[in-house]
Amino acid sequence: MKFLPTALPGCFLLQPNILRDERGCFVKVFHQQTFREQGLAADFAEEYYSVSRRGVLRGLHFQTPPHEHAKLLYCVQGKVLDAAVDLRVGSPTYGQHIMIELDAEHGQALYLAPGVAHGFYTLSEQALMVYKVTTTYAPAHDTGILWNSAGIVWPDQQPILSARDRGFAPLAEFQSPFTYEAQP
16 A cells, blocks of 8 residues: 655555456555554544435534544545645644545545545545544534635535535634644
8 A cells, every 4th residue: 555645744645556356356445554654543433434426515524622533534436526624723734725536446545634624525426435533423523614615626616515514614714723743
């Protein structure tokens, strides 16, 4: 597995080795010891998935301290345009974002450090996204920033959104509780 740094410190695009044959393919997306050797969180507390239809935008989500978490996410069916926004005060990329296409065919995954908001837009007819997180769901700490407030150029300016996602405060009004800690 290759760990490719993104423009956001502590966040990586993971390119696994995909074993293909006449039956299909086999993809390993997580190996605890390899993650630890890379200095990444390797103790995941929960795993879940979402199914979204074309035009759905989910995000930009995160959990606040003390329940913040690192995320490992990947698309096992379809294709999404994934986005992450750095919310860590003191980070050299605070308020900046990355966008990466994730799809089942290429098997890549995205590792996001705590303090990074996450969202995605569904490009295919349907997409199945899997998420691993290092802390459990804490409703009082689960929140987000408004999807169109962080300078992200989404492919659709009228995506299908939940009422919750439409109601988040914009990035400019968000008082971040996250602090950047540079890695040695």
